[in-house]
Amino acid sequence: MTIIHNLGFPRIGSDRELKRAQEAYWAGRGDQAALRETGRELRARHWAIQARAGLATVPVGDFAWYDHILEWTTTLGAVPARFGQPEGEPVGLDTLFRMARGRAPSGTPAAACEMTKWFDTNYHYIVPELHPDQTYRIAREDLFEQVAEALALGHRPKPVIPGPLTWLWLGKGDAYPHGAADEAKLALLPGLLAVYEAVLRRLAGQGVEWVQIDEPILGLELPEAWRAALPAVYGRLAGQGVRVLLATYFQGLDLNLDLLPGLPVHGLHVDLVRAPGQLEGVLAALRADQVLSLGLVDGRNIWRTDLDAALRIATQAQARLGERLWLAPSCSLLHVPIDLEREGGLDAELKSWLSFAVQKLDELRLLGALADGRPTSDELAAAARQRAALQARRDSPRIHRPAVARRLDEAASLSRERAHFDQRIARQQARLGLPSYPTTTIGSFPQTPEIRALRRDWRGGGISDAAYENAIRAEIERVIRFQEDIGLDVLVHGEPERNDMVEYFGELLDGFAFTEYGWVQSYGSRCVKPPLIYGDVARLAPMTVAWSAYAQSLTERPVKGMLTGPVTILQWSFVRDDQPRALTCRQIALALRDEVQDLEQAGITVIQIDEPAFREGLPLRRADWPAYLDWAVDCFRLSTSGVREDTQIHTHMCYSEFNDIIEAIARMDADVITIETSRSNMELLGAFEDFAYPNDIGPGVYDIHSPNVPREDWMVDLIRRAAQRLPAERLWVNPDCGLKTRGWPETRAALASMVQAARTLRAAA
Numbered sequence: 001m002t003i004i005h006n007l008g009f010p011r012i013g014s015d016r017e018l019k020r021a022q023e024a025y026w027a028g029r030g031d032q033a034a035l036r037e038t039g040r041e042l043r044a045r046h047w048a049i050q051a052r053a054g055l056a057t058v059p060v061g062d063f064a065w066y067d068h069i070l071e072w073t074t075t076l077g078a079v080p081a082r083f084g085q086p087e088g089e090p091v092g093l094d095t096l097f098r099m100a101r102g103r104a105p106s107g108t109p110a111a112a113c114e115m116t117k118w119f120d121t122n123y124h125y126i127v128p129e130l131h132p133d134q135t136y137r138i139a140r141e142d143l144f145e146q147v148a149e150a151l152a153l154g155h156r157p158k159p160v161i162p163g164p165l166t167w168l169w170l171g172k173g174d175a176y177p178h179g180a181a182d183e184a185k186l187a188l189l190p191g192l193l194a195v196y197e198a199v200l201r202r203l204a205g206q207g208v209e210w211v212q213i214d215e216p217i218l219g220l221e222l223p224e225a226w227r228a229a230l231p232a233v234y235g236r237l238a239g240q241g242v243r244v245l246l247a248t249y250f251q252g253l254d255l256n257l258d259l260l261p262g263l264p265v266h267g268l269h270v271d272l273v274r275a276p277g278q279l280e281g282v283l284a285a286l287r288a289d290q291v292l293s294l295g296l297v298d299g300r301n302i303w304r305t306d307l308d309a310a311l312r313i314a315t316q317a318q319a320r321l322g323e324r325l326w327l328a329p330s331c332s333l334l335h336v337p338i339d340l341e342r343e344g345g346l347d348a349e350l351k352s353w354l355s356f357a358v359q360k361l362d363e364l365r366l367l368g369a370l371a372d373g374r375p376t377s378d379e380l381a382a383a384a385r386q387r388a389a390l391q392a393r394r395d396s397p398r399i400h401r402p403a404v405a406r407r408l409d410e411a412a413s414l415s416r417e418r419a420h421f422d423q424r425i426a427r428q429q430a431r432l433g434l435p436s437y438p439t440t441t442i443g444s445f446p447q448t449p450e451i452r453a454l455r456r457d458w459r460g461g462g463i464s465d466a467a468y469e470n471a472i473r474a475e476i477e478r479v480i481r482f483q484e485d486i487g488l489d490v491l492v493h494g495e496p497e498r499n500d501m502v503e504y505f506g507e508l509l510d511g512f513a514f515t516e517y518g519w520v521q522s523y524g525s526r527c528v529k530p531p532l533i534y535g536d537v538a539r540l541a542p543m544t545v546a547w548s549a550y551a552q553s554l555t556e557r558p559v560k561g562m563l564t565g566p567v568t569i570l571q572w573s574f575v576r577d578d579q580p581r582a583l584t585c586r587q588i589a590l591a592l593r594d595e596v597q598d599l600e601q602a603g604i605t606v607i608q609i610d611e612p613a614f615r616e617g618l619p620l621r622r623a624d625w626p627a628y629l630d631w632a633v634d635c636f637r638l639s640t641s642g643v644r645e646d647t648q649i650h651t652h653m654c655y656s657e658f659n660d661i662i663e664a665i666a667r668m669d670a671d672v673i674t675i676e677t678s679r680s681n682m683e684l685l686g687a688f689e690d691f692a693y694p695n696d697i698g699p700g701v702y703d704i705h706s707p708n709v710p711r712e713d714w715m716v717d718l719i720r721r722a723a724q725r726l727p728a729e730r731l732w733v734n735p736d737c738g739l740k741t742r743g744w745p746e747t748r749a750a751l752a753s754m755v756q757a758a759r760t761l762r763a764a765a
């Protein structure tokens, strides 16, 4: 019988129970026992769901109080010195929370560890801090306790832990200045492996048969020293009395396939959703005693599996592997919502195309039954229904809109070129009349409880359209007056009508759907509910023009029109799997192009298209970067190139390091880019040593994530440092990002200080 198993289950709970418990605990509204009890209940519930689906084992170790990498980092005892962890004592939950968020109900606050994106997902992990003199030990018992818990509930636990190479790759430290690939990190392996061995031996002692060790970096382009380390590492781990399933995902193993025959692991998991082409090579390299787990159900997206296609692959592998074939989702189900059954608001047809974590496990069971040729009549009926739903999806007029396809064909020949920047900026300056070091903000102003309540009431039908519109207009007017009073140069309307920068546009565009409970963990207790892009994207009517035009009518100063860019809308949604991402992005870009032109027609002279997710769309392998950057840049230019020379196009980026893609950013050819830099203390400036950024740029002068009011002299200093690398007449003065999460008092003070900084710079010029 073909074994089916799972790489990890979402931990938050279908009602986000974990979020509530975490936040209550952090706020002092519950004790640690209550938090631990919630964790226990969630694990028990999730194991039961998985056991019911017929899984041979249940994953243990996929649960985390904040993040599974942080779980492992603390289990290894790798706690940075500033958290005051006493030598030899267990690492407590509050220390873990202080590492994640800087503070916890007990313990002295300290600077939190860095957080960053998990490969190309929207999940964030806490970056391990590496020190050359770190000693590793088993410093937490949670994993072993959870194994015991699963056993006591009658399950067969399969612990899941991050592999030592991936953990090191993701780690950072002052002693390792050359980034992820830094060879010096490999010197930490011996100490680390001793603890891995001890962990595996203890798990063996608990009766565990299989341990899943995740090494997603095996899909990447690895330096030779890292590749060379692999056989010895797994030689040690595979000899500790448990069987090791080495799990890879998000990319094919092809680049490192040559290492496979020499690897002493007992089994291998590969992601055939992302990299179907690797199967032949893997089968050929596999030894006769090794298990192969095929990831055939998409763990990264919400579409139903094409069972026939998956079955063809499974049977082909089965012919070669027999009992050594396992079936699984492509990666952990952490990245999809939990249960489609809860979605009362989606129509039946759309629902029949979708599959969340619970449904994916059902699909897996179905696949296993079909592969073994022993489906029950119910299973056969379910497979037939699924086949019919997929066929309907392929043919549905809700998905394929000939008008969109036609316009896209026409758009292929549209010019993406504007006049030369020098000419544009001269005409823009003549029209806008801005001072040197112009000041602006990124778009949103504080979203007070009143504004949130207003939107909620309106959506719930509690207030009329007219009352809502009046209230939003009043807020826009307040924000415009405030900006005039404080002396900002390019104003914004403040975005009070938007709860989320992607959802707002998705709701107004054709081809999008929204769930009620489709939460996915982003980091810690933060969850997001990504929109689903199911069909061709089309703009039904102007989306922002009325609000922007109203704002502009209130003032003589330019008010920026505010749009979310095509790549960001794509990146923060679940996207179609039946056409390339680039094509979906181009459809969005075309819809935005129409909006840009309507804004211009309505008298808007400055239009900003936010692309905060531009960098995170980068493929995992560098070799794939140029192709992505080409279409991403092309989409931005498609959206923005239809305007007059004297209409000023802005873009905004944040959340990441831009140094290695600055040339592609320049190719977007926005007239002005406002970009996050203050948190990294203007690290970005390093990029300009080799590359002269040609257009206007506003390096964020203060961090909006902190309620602290930035000092004027500090901001002046940042801009002066920027002026050493970039022409002063190209510089803008602005915060790092939008202000929607801030309160009014600090926003007033911060922007007043920022405007003062610009005045000081002008006076000195």
Ligand code: GLN
Pocket: 442, 443, 444, 495, 501, 562, 610, 612, 652, 653, 654, 737, 738, 739, 740
């Ligand atoms: N215009 C958006 C805002 O100000 C940009 C948000 C973002 O970059 N994430 O809120």
Ligand code: ZN
Pocket: 442, 612, 652, 653, 654, 655, 736, 737, 738
């Ligand atoms: Zn931002």
